[in-house]
Amino acid sequence: MSEVPGDRKYSGEHEWVQLLDDGLVMIGITDHAQEALGELVYVEQPEDGATLAKGDACIVIESVKAASDVYAPISGALAEANDALADEPELVNKSPYEEGWLVKIDPSDPAELDELMDADAYSQFLAESSG
Amino acid sequence: MPDKTPLYIRHVEAGARMVDFGGWDMPLHYGSQIDEHHAVREAAGIFDVSHMTVVDVTGQDAEDYLRRLLANDVAKLESPGKGLYSCMLNETGGVIDDLIVYCRSADNYRVIVNAATRVQDIDWMTEIADDFAVAVHEQAAFMMLAIQGPKATSLAAPLLPAALRQTAFDQTPFMSCSDGDWFVARTGYTGEDGWELVVNVDAGCRLWDEACAAGIRPCGLGARDTLRLEAGLSLYGQDMDQSTSPLVSALGWTVAWEPAERTFMGRAALEQQRMQGPEAKLVGLILEDRGIMRHGQRVLAGSGEGMVTSGGFSPTMQRSIALARVPADAVGTCQVQIRSESREARIVRPPFVRHGRILVDE
Incomplete structure (x- = not known):
């Protein structure tokens, strides 16, 4: 069973979104996603100053197997990308919810957070999609 | 349902991620494809390659038949045991498969071909065999293992039957030796030293267990692919196929043009391509x-x-x-x-x- 922490929200594309104290939201991929993708060897982050609309392909992650898009789970301006992934993309595999975060976004519409699943709903979603 | 090798249960119990490969349910990795890759470059790894197809060619015309069938020339195999890498071509010079052929004696050769091409290979080999006094038979009851890496032969030698141990350890690249149901060749698909072994199921399962216990790391098809890519070794169906000739596949060195009178399958088409320049x-x-x-x-x-x-x-x-x-x-x-x-x-x-x-x- 993959890990699904209760302190954040989830998208149907297997991304997690966590609202931080400073109003930014941190985004990453779930344990289930990293497991399915296999070991990551390259992460291509959005360019500085990028503006993301919900649903846009904004990050490319390449595993030993294939390239995959990460879709922005909410809209906003890019605040920070996790630069550590340039040298250590495997952090996403080792620590998908902590050190392996992808980007921080300044949300343009915080209400979009309410449209995402909570941990229970995402766990249910995983159980249904694997069955 | 995909086929399963005799080691299937062991793969699953070892936590392997299984994938379909050429109709076989095979291990992609056992946790980390990258660590498995490094294990082979630095020490030793073992691969289940039982999906590959072993075809024995026997009979008085065996050599003549293979000299017609293959673009490389088995007449180069002067001593029994020696192996040769070759392409098997269609009439337009396209690659039906790449393979290794070993001479076991004057009228007995062993050919190892790919899993995904098994049916087309055996059909083609059987068709060409019509004109020769040979028997072409697939050895489906055996399994095949590859033990690869700088420490592969020293770690695995104690696990071989006593009769083969020293010969296998001393043999040079592309040499093979056999004893009963054991066949051990100094070949591989990783760019490292090691062996490829064809053995019966009992011996193969035991060898797998003993190799793992001796510190040889189980490796999946994922590491096998990155190792062969680094080693510049072609993968059939990806780097070459029926529509590409060896001359456009960096395999021109495997075509034996001499003697000029040897009319191997695909030769005429290949000569034309060679003359025009690929x-x-x-x-x-x-x-x-x-x-x-x-x-x-x-x-x-x-x-x-x-x-x-x-x-x-x-x-x-x-x-x-x-x-x-x-x-x-x-x-x-x-x-x-x-x-x-x-x-x-x-x-x-x-x-x-x-x-x-x-x-x-x-």
Whole structure:
């Protein structure tokens, strides 16, 4: 069973979104996603100053197997990308919810957070999609 | 339902991620494909390659038959035990499969072909055999293991039958030896020293268990693919197939043109292509920009377009490498279309890595 922490929200594309104290939201991929993708060897982050609309392909992650898009789970301006992934993309595999975060976004519409699943709903979603 | 090798349960119990490969349920990795790759470059790994097909060719015409069937010439196999890498071509010079053929005695040869091409290979081999006094029979009851890496033979030698141990340990590349149901060849698909073994199921399962207990790491098809790519070894169906000849697949060296009177299958078409000069060639690429090259990506090189035939991430070089078919005049650098971006790559001559060392300029 993959890990699904209760302190954040989830998208149907297997991304997690966590609202931080400073109003930014941190985004990453779930344990289930990293497991399915296999070991990551390259992460291509959005360019500085990028503006993301919900649903846009904004990050490319390449595993030993294939390239995959990460879709922005909410809209906003890019605040920070996790630069550590340039040298250590495997952090996403080792620590998908902590050190392996992808980007921080300044949300343009915080209400979009309410449209995402909570941990229970995402766990249910995983159980249904694997069955 | 895909086929399962005799080691299937062991793979699953070891936590392997299983994938369909050529109709076989095979291990992709046992947790970390990259660690498995490094284990083979630095120490030793064991691969279940029982999906591969073993075909024995016997009879008084065996040599004549194989000299007709194969683009390389088994007459080069002067001593029993010696093996030879060859392509098997169709009449237009396209590659039906690549294989290794071992001479066991004057009228007994063993041919090891790919899993995904098994049916077409056996059909073709049987068809050509009509004109010769030979029997072509698949040895489906055996399993096949590859033990590879700088420490492979020293760690695995104690696990071989006493009668074979020293001979197998001393034999040079492409030599084989056998005893009863054991067949041990100094070959592989990783660019490292090691053995490929054809054994019966009981002995094979025992060898797997003992090899793992001796510290030889189980490795899946994922590591097998990155190891062979670094070693510049072609993968059938990706780097070459029925529509490409050895001359455009960096396999011209495997075609035995002499003696000129040997009329192997595909020779006429190949000679014509050779005379006109092949339009394309298979080269190595090292990505200078960011990203990962993948099979099927478009390449702009020389006077035209080409394609990445095998691409990925090299764990040894820590960057993306590829094999690509490009116009014959391409040299220097080229542009690879990675998703929507055009990225620069350098054309090099494979292999990229052999025997643990990087052989191309980084």
